Amino acid sequence: MTMTNFDKTMSAAAFAEAGEHKTAKEMLGAETKQPHPAGQKAKSKPYLSTLLYGAISLTAYVFLFKNEQLITTTFTKGGVYTWYPVGTAFFFSFIHGAFASNLLNVLGLEAKK
Amino acid sequence: MIGTYKRWKYGQVDIKLALTMAATAIIGVQIGVQIQKYILNHWGNAGSNLYVSVVFVIILILVGGYVSYDAKKLATGGSDTGAETPKLAQKMQKINLPPMMNFPVAKVRISAWITIPVGLATGMLAATIAVGGFIGVPGMIYVIGASAVVASATELGIAFCMGAWGSIQWGLSGLIDIRLTLLILATSLIGVQLGALGTTYVKDYMIKVVMAATMLIVSISRGSKIPGYLADLGLRSPLDPQTAEILNQVSFWSLVAALGTAGLIITFAMIKGISADRKSKRAEEALMHG
Numbered sequence: 001m002t003m004t005n006f007d008k009t010m011s012a013a014a015f016a017e018a019g020e021h022k023t024a025k026e027m028l029g030a031e032t033k034q035p036h037p038a039g040q041k042a043k044s045k046p047y048l049s050t051l052l053y054g055a056i057s058l059t060a061y062v063f064l065f066k067n068e069q070l071i072t073t074t075f076t077k078g079g080v081y082t083w084y085p086v087g088t089a090f091f092f093s094f095i096h097g098a099f100a101s102n103l104l105n106v107l108g109l110e111a112k113k
Numbered sequence: 114m115i116g117t118y119k120r121w122k123y124g125q126v127d128i129k130l131a132l133t134m135a136a137t138a139i140i141g142v143q144i145g146v147q148i149q150k151y152i153l154n155h156w157g158n159a160g161s162n163l164y165v166s167v168v169f170v171i172i173l174i175l176v177g178g179y180v181s182y183d184a185k186k187l188a189t190g191g192s193d194t195g196a197e198t199p200k201l202a203q204k205m206q207k208i209n210l211p212p213m214m215n216f217p218v219a220k221v222r223i224s225a226w227i228t229i230p231v232g233l234a235t236g237m238l239a240a241t242i243a244v245g246g247f248i249g250v251p252g253m254i255y256v257i258g259a260s261a262v263v264a265s266a267t268e269l270g271i272a273f274c275m276g277a278w279g280s281i282q283w284g285l286s287g288l289i290d291i292r293l294t295l296l297i298l299a300t301s302l303i304g305v306q307l308g309a310l311g312t313t314y315v316k317d318y319m320i321k322v323v324m325a326a327t328m329l330i331v332s333i334s335r336g337s338k339i340p341g342y343l344a345d346l347g348l349r350s351p352l353d354p355q356t357a358e359i360l361n362q363v364s365f366w367s368l369v370a371a372l373g374t375a376g377l378i379i380t381f382a383m384i385k386g387i388s389a390d391r392k393s394k395r396a397e398e399a400l401m402h403g
Binding site: 061064065068071072075076077078079081082083084085086088089090092093096097100101103104109110111112 | 114115119123277280281284285286287288289290291292294295298299302303306307309310313314386387390
């Protein structure tokens, strides 16, 4: 049976409580990360990037819908104009995607390391 | 694109497998489009609707039923990860028919000839019901032998290639409404990243549970449309207005239920995974600090 990270930690805690500090540390093994060295700050949340990308994204959306008639006419001409909608989709994906990614980080939702 | 990038960052996308599958999937799309055109020319819109719904129901029930059976087996079978290679995939990997290809992220070595039918079927389904992943993901899991996490992530890469190619085709005809695209992107870009990070917390079989639940509930939605399409083609007596209305309501609400169920399963599994991970980290920190 494979032990989960939590199982390993709890087993190690049991050994530590029984005074078997060395065994407890061995159980945690190399997977256990060392605590941050003194003076090293914990990673701060990207509030500024979220605001910046959010503002650019919102401005771009407002600009698009304020000029929707012109944009729709130009973007549906076909031929070489194909790159307009494709490029716009890429632009929004990058900007709004970066905003969404930073927003999730600010909310404390990060992928498991 | 953003979903593919995020899951590639988490080490889940096999780019080589995605590009190999996409190459054949694009050919599959062309075959699927030709079949659709033939049906449309011979039986009109009603024939096309019936064809799409029947394909939907058959594929969703068969694949969704099997994925559901497999997920249940893994969940109750004492597997730690639920990521064992299925027997069919093991047999396929033993076929030594050149050219053999190595897929490093999926950790699979398989003949290119095995990937071709899976890619073609993915493309054909994408052209028929617009969701090639219903064959692509199970195909990569059960035929090629990738894990559910890698298969679902790699499918995003295939969908990106097919989508980009399709968008250029539609763009050349001037048929892209960028406003609709960007309205959908506004929320889907958040959802896709939330889902991507959720996959790093859940076990492999949970992805199969979500797939199976979505497929089986959507099959009810499409299935309830079939009597109406049969009546449109004159293959059965016309539906009375009350029955037609009930079937329409069943179709709409089962689609809502499919989306809601998938969303709830993912959200609960993610909250459970995040909370277990945080508890584990707190216990580790407490131990390290004595």
